[in-house]
Amino acid sequence: MDDEKVVSIEDRIPKLKEARRKKTNRRLIFYLCLFFVLISIVVYLQSPLSYINDINVVGYQYTEPESIIESSQLSEEVNIWSFRTAEIEEQLNEVPEIREAVVKRKFPNNIEISVEELDKVAYINEGDFFYPLLENGNMLDSFRIVEYQGDAPLLFDFTDEEYLLLLTEQLVTLPQSIANHISEIYWEPTESNPFSLRLFMNDGYEVVASIRNFSDHMSSYPSIVSQLDEDNGVIEIGTGGAIFYTKDEENEGNEVDDESEG
Incomplete structure (x- = not known):
């Protein structure tokens, strides 16, 4: 009985040695691979490829x-x-x-x-060129426009940054469908109303409006135009509603004002 146990253990020894050898080889291969990977990473980090x-x-x-x-x-x-x-x-x-x-x-x-x-809301006229005006009020003086593409209103005569910023805030909230109707915006301040604007529209009308509540007032523009029989003229939009008159009537009104001042 003891001899059988001894033979059984002796039979197992070669198998144990073989298993240990394979385990050692696998471990060696693993460390060698790890070593070469680390070396490759170091070489890669030092090479132009990295x-x-x-x-x-x-x-x-x-x-x-x-x-x-x-x-x-x-x-x-x-x-x-x-x-x-x-x-x-x-x-x-x-x-x-x-x-x-x-x-x-x-x-x-x-x-x-x-x-x-940032979205572009308009172009500012500076001499013979135009520059994009962004929604945050910044003008891109590095991006000069020579040929106007009609993709945003042109701004003229805005010599006061405060009023330009106020208009910018209004243009941001103005529906794009309305903005597409606007060709040019002129700042025409007076002593009694420094917020006065004159707009030239792509459909031939002129609009007199205020920077204050500009977006809300201009939102009614399509509805106002749809009720007009004239193909062009001046539309004055304000808090009290809208008034339409022809260019001749506007000129006559200006002449009366000039005579009364004289």
Whole structure:
């Protein structure tokens, strides 16, 4: 009985040794692979492959992509893994023209910056050129418009930033369907009313309105025009409603005012 037990244990010894050898080999292979992976990572991080190769800006319309890249502080000298994309996004979100920015790493070593710009509400006339006016009141003096595309109203004679900002706030809330009717807006302040505006509409009418409650008053413009028989003339819109008169009637009224002043 004791001999059978001894033989049984002796039979198992080679199998135990073989199992230990295989386990040792597997462990060795694992450590060797881990070692080569770590070496590869170190070599990769030190090689040009780990540095930014290209920065692609998408979603922009009037903001210069070079300016966006400069604001991100990213370049080909920056390791693609040396920064957090969230931090770059925070930096870009501080740019006055940008509402939101998203930064993504693109395999193997490219960066994509996707931006959403603030809405353009008008163009400001400055000499012979026009510059976009954004919804936050900032004028993009780096984006000069030579040929007007008719995609936003043109603003003239706004020499006071306070009143320009007030109008901007109104234009932000103005329905786009109404804004599309407006061609030009002139600031015509008087001693009694510094908020006075004159609008030239794409359908041939002129509108006299106030910066105050401009958006609410102009929302009734289509309804007012639909009730008119004349193809053009002047519509004065105010708190009390709307008054229509022809250009001749307006000119006659101005002549009377001039004579009374004299």
